Amino acid sequence: MSDATLLDADAIATLEGVTTATLTTILLKKGLRNIWFRGAMPLRNGQERVVGPAFTFRFVPAREDLATPASWSSPISTRAAIEAMPEGAFAVIDAMGVPDAGVFGDILCARMIRRKAAGLVTDGVIRDLSGVLDTGLPVWCRGASAPPSVAGLTFVGWQETIGCGGVCVIPGDTIVADRDGAVVIPAAFLGEVLEEAVEQERMEGWIVSEVERGEKLPGLYPMNEETKARYQAWKDEQG
Amino acid sequence: MSDATLLDADAIATLEGVTTATLTTILLKKGLRNIWFRGAMPLRNGQERVVGPAFTFRFVPAREDLATPASWSSPISTRAAIEAMPEGAFAVIDAMGVPDAGVFGDILCARMIRRKAAGLVTDGVIRDLSGVLDTGLPVWCRGASAPPSVAGLTFVGWQETIGCGGVCVIPGDTIVADRDGAVVIPAAFLGEVLEEAVEQERMEGWIVSEVERGEKLPGLYPMNEETKARYQAWKDEQG
Amino acid sequence: MSDATLLDADAIATLEGVTTATLTTILLKKGLRNIWFRGAMPLRNGQERVVGPAFTFRFVPAREDLATPASWSSPISTRAAIEAMPEGAFAVIDAMGVPDAGVFGDILCARMIRRKAAGLVTDGVIRDLSGVLDTGLPVWCRGASAPPSVAGLTFVGWQETIGCGGVCVIPGDTIVADRDGAVVIPAAFLGEVLEEAVEQERMEGWIVSEVERGEKLPGLYPMNEETKARYQAWKDEQG
């Protein structure tokens, strides 16, 4: 399963045209069923699709002697982690699903925009909802809350293997997120996925147009032999 | 409790003017407390009310040897079930509350629109959110996810008695859904409900107008004898 | 911890300019971590901030011999409680988190508007969503459902100490609610909070503008000595 495919600009452009629904179908056929982040939905209505390499953050539950406003100045802080993010990175934050302590607010999200982060996905919540929306950062999360992260969480490090929304993420895996939520493409699968994704999208688009023309589902989706021939003919026509 | 009332065009037109809130009040007075689908809320902002007879689908948890893309071609498939739906039917889908496997996506919803389905209610989630909204199918559900149904569910049949969102549904029961969610009217209660619903709505509308005029709640809602007389007088006036 | 500060018009005007995120930070520094109502989010998109003194309502689980439509006429009813609310009060309703029985619908909310209530926060749900939105009452809750309160809840009294969304509320505590949800300011802390809140907001606004100018986070947020001096200079300039 070694795969030297890089998430370069071409790969990103390709994945921006592939729905997360299609990606989960492709990966399921390869045996990966657990790649969609539970509870992480787009914060903004009509959010566009975003793609980037995972840059991970890890929180653990708060303990009063560790999780204090003073800890925000520690060298191991979310601030330091953000400064370590390369351009285009997709922040993936393990908040252990905590619903009542916002991992980031408007100030940190504003800084991520300045550092050209691709987006942010977490199984927790953000805070300063209005301010975060104003920054323009694309965010997938469980919602918003007023309390700061230190009310329930302690930050422990970045760029480790983490669990987020019930999914395992290794730094450098590819994250794709759209209106159906966010998925991880493990690094070793990126090449195969890129090859199959475009054809899958094209085929599903053709099927929708057939349904709109009045075709019945059995034999069409999935395609039987006759439909496959008809689809092939359409593709040949398109050139 | 035999009740020969049919859900014909007149009954549908009547119920389109009755809120699900009013329906739960009426059925509660008849001893039915458990008729609202937990977790099934409208997918679209400002969704209009929809009415139709229940057409049931049943899923069980996935087992890897059964829940495969290959199963989509089986004679017992969601595709075959959709082709069996009569015009005007309201799909009710028992997804056992699973939040991370979309029961239907844009292709199946597009086909349901072509077959003139009234709507879809499930205690699970849909996928291809953008595509599903584009089809125009009215949907009540727990939200959206990217993974397909086979990632977590196996389809086992249609038109059986099912549980959905903690509610028992028998094929042919009436489903009414609006911005407060979806309710089932058991077949044996349809006639009585139709009789009482219109008067209940009229009365609640009059009470709201009284509150807006500045009336206090005690004596008004519920009505005491004096208020009842005043309401009767208003009704007599309206003719 | 005696504090004679009153929630007068000036205090309300001040708090209308302070986010709940800032309030949780200030109270956290004073040792209060548990003041944000879990599950109570704004019913309306873009809801403005609302401030008022808590007026509490308490429900317990339904028992069929107690929770009947007949109970709505009891002298201990939500109707009587609403009539007891002073102008400007913020209704706080302990619904024990029940998600499938709406505590109030359009009629009761319309009456609260007539009585000039500031708003309503509950760990339960409302019903008659369209009607409630039409009344204009600002509401923070877990969502909507069709069934009435008596389907799952029995009202037992008002102006008691309650738990709501995992938070303790004493009548007369101050409630502030905005797009990040709702928080309680215990009465004994109001004076201190008012003093610190405005400066905190001013400082955070200055930090956001610094981030937008391209400043890095470490040393800026939280501020080191050099940044503090720069911020002081800016404040002196503003006069």
Added chain:
Amino acid sequence: MSDATLLDADAIATLEGVTTATLTTILLKKGLRNIWFRGAMPLRNGQERVVGPAFTFRFVPAREDLATPASWSSPISTRAAIEAMPEGAFAVIDAMGVPDAGVFGDILCARMIRRKAAGLVTDGVIRDLSGVLDTGLPVWCRGASAPPSVAGLTFVGWQETIGCGGVCVIPGDTIVADRDGAVVIPAAFLGEVLEEAVEQERMEGWIVSEVERGEKLPGLYPMNEETKARYQAWKDEQG
């Protein structure tokens, strides 16, 4: 529904011979479905049945300025409440289902034994498990935890109407608890329940003996006319 029946020594002796399973069946037939305390199971293996009038305690969530060890000396404390319990009372404690703060430990349970309390039921947990078992107090709860009540709860009063484990309890209602958990008999239903319970137990005992003799279930349970006659004959024989 006025019912002057008192829970005197005779009534207690009768109920000590009736299972909670039988009591829920009898009350269900009278329309009461919600009388079993969710999550409150016997702490001790093989716990005997216990009966007594409900004496209620109410907790709300902790707030750091209120829930302190100092509060244990307040006049409104669990200690004062225990001293107010009459002999034979059954403590019913609304702990809002909190699983990680023990409402009572060995000292308070030892005092309840001295004051001849009948037992204790809560939707929360106890602490000092070994010590509590040593006191001999019969307890129904969700389990044990080490932290004290003030770690998560604030005590607010006693002998109020409360919710506990999803059930409404009014001081003076009858509590019966055994290996299947605990149930409340509303005061107004006590007389009827006493009348029917003994006959119901006798009948179920006879049915079990019939099953052991090899009788099939249909026609036996529930009984058809032929079986009823046979049962009547057996009762006549017994005299």
Added chain:
Amino acid sequence: MSDATLLDADAIATLEGVTTATLTTILLKKGLRNIWFRGAMPLRNGQERVVGPAFTFRFVPAREDLATPASWSSPISTRAAIEAMPEGAFAVIDAMGVPDAGVFGDILCARMIRRKAAGLVTDGVIRDLSGVLDTGLPVWCRGASAPPSVAGLTFVGWQETIGCGGVCVIPGDTIVADRDGAVVIPAAFLGEVLEEAVEQERMEGWIVSEVERGEKLPGLYPMNEETKARYQAWKDEQG
């Protein structure tokens, strides 16, 4: 995946010597991860292992017009289903995880013993705990409750494909249950599992004895080449 292997007396005897832990390991290697019933644990301390073919029961949520004591006499009743069970069958009951309505009590369990049922597994609870233990029926469930099934559930049929504890079960699949809970062996996998199970148990027993002798884990479990040779030698010795 056709597999003609039958669950005959030899197969049962073999499986009685194989832990459910071993079975899940074997099936995992074949790609089946979802075969263990969540929430169904042995009711009795030290319960022996039990094996039998699945005989399924299906409940849906209660609706007040259907779930009545009268329904117990319906031809579609749990009583009729029990009379249809062949000797040695293992009852698998889909109770949709409902924790507060006991699916079966002492009378039905006593009848199952008379009909020589192997055991009972459910994702719900039983009632009449003392009585059920007295019958001697081996039960795996979520616990006990006092209320009868009709308080929360309606029985709809038997010998259908069901979901139970998050697992898909088809009538005739093999059920094995012990102190680690219960698992399903899909019919098509029975032959392969029987072949591999005995060798797996033998190997794990030898590894435990090696650990007790002081061997380190790496190289031992899983075995490296040297350990495999040593194990083979031991097996050859045993003959």
Added chain:
Amino acid sequence: MSDATLLDADAIATLEGVTTATLTTILLKKGLRNIWFRGAMPLRNGQERVVGPAFTFRFVPAREDLATPASWSSPISTRAAIEAMPEGAFAVIDAMGVPDAGVFGDILCARMIRRKAAGLVTDGVIRDLSGVLDTGLPVWCRGASAPPSVAGLTFVGWQETIGCGGVCVIPGDTIVADRDGAVVIPAAFLGEVLEEAVEQERMEGWIVSEVERGEKLPGLYPMNEETKARYQAWKDEQG
């Protein structure tokens, strides 16, 4: 908060005489409310108290390409971690609360006994319940399940800061576990806790004896001035 106190043999002997209930009370007075592992209860009835320094293990959710039986031979494996445990260490395992994948079975627990581990605490479950009990290893967990860890979890490392049961644990913190569950004493608090614990236990023991003599709670627990004097006299007598 620097504290050079070591968990030496004397400290362990002292803590073996202090209940976790007392430890949570002492730490609460120092501001630490979140130190009890949610869901981790003793596996064995009547389990004795166990004390040791935390040795942490971290799992993340399974991903099919990572969580395989083959991974058990990886250099980063639970096997390698166990071999790295010093004598007397207390394994603390972050299983993210997963209830259906056993982190360790009998083989690994047998090896931990050989390596003289003090005990094991996890927010997940174990497997091979019978075998684990046979090893004699003291275990605190959420229960048992048949499936192996790879069915739901991937092991990622040891001796990191982790979250477990909602509690933050740093390697070297002290773990104390008894019948009320398990607590962590942060390293910086160990010295203070040792000083206060013995006196606290002595005082609570004296109070229990006073209650047994018939003393009322108010004034006794907590002690007023008169009681304090009486207690001091008793202590002076004891010498």
